[in-house]
Amino acid sequence: MKFIKKNKFVIIVIIIFIVTTFILYQAYQLLMPSNGVIYGNRLEGIKEVPIKQDLINEINKSLQEKEAVSTSEINIIGKTVNIIITVEDDTNIKTAKDVGNITLEHFEEKQLKYYDFQVFIKKKDSTQNNFPIIGYKHAQKDIYIWTKDREVIQ
CATH class of the missing domain: 1.20.5 (Single alpha-helices involved in coiled-coils or other helix-helix interfaces)
Structure with a gap:
């Protein structure tokens, strides 16, 4: 004491x-609840389903061969594959969507079931207001869902 x-x-x-x-x-x-990775465990299994640079180059080459395509670019962020396509100014919406749909043919089935795909199709002339159009394919779906067709406003 x-x-x-x-x-x-x-x-x-x-x-x-x-x-x-x-x-x-x-x-x-x-x-500061977590010092872990940004995406958490959402990217689990991504190493079993890689998308190699050779495939990206092949898709870009295939797109460049299309008469309607001016440029193309593919970016992979996490589980999302972003495909940006610039089409010629005289390309209509149906042709542009067909070009976008062709991109899925290059991927393997397991890649299609793992990744989400987004296609952004724009024209060189940004004053044409029926573009851009955007297509999105969820990993559990088989086809792109496109933005509604836009009317040309004079």
């Missing part, structure tokens, strides 16, 4: 330090 009375101030400081440390740790855990 003498020890406690003699060192009362030191014991109070130690208790305050321990309580403050505990409170700061709990606040840190509350504000």
Whole structure:
């Protein structure tokens, strides 16, 4: 008991330090809940279904051979494959959609069932307001769902 009375101030400081440390740790855990990866486990299995650069080059080459296509670009972000196609100004919407649908023919079945695909089709002349059109294919679906056809506004 003498020890406690003699060192009362030191014991109070130690208790305050321990309580403050505990409170700061709990606040840190509350504000910074996870130091894990951004996508969590959503990318699990992506290494079993890779899309190689050779395939991307093959698709770009195939698209460039189409008369309606001016340029193409493919980006893969996580489980989403973004395909950006610029078509010639005289291309109609049906032809542009057909070009977009051709992109799926190059992928293997397991890639089609794992990745989501987005096709952005635009024209060089951005004043033509019936473009861009966008197609989206979910991993569990077989075809693109396209934005509604847009009317040309004069």
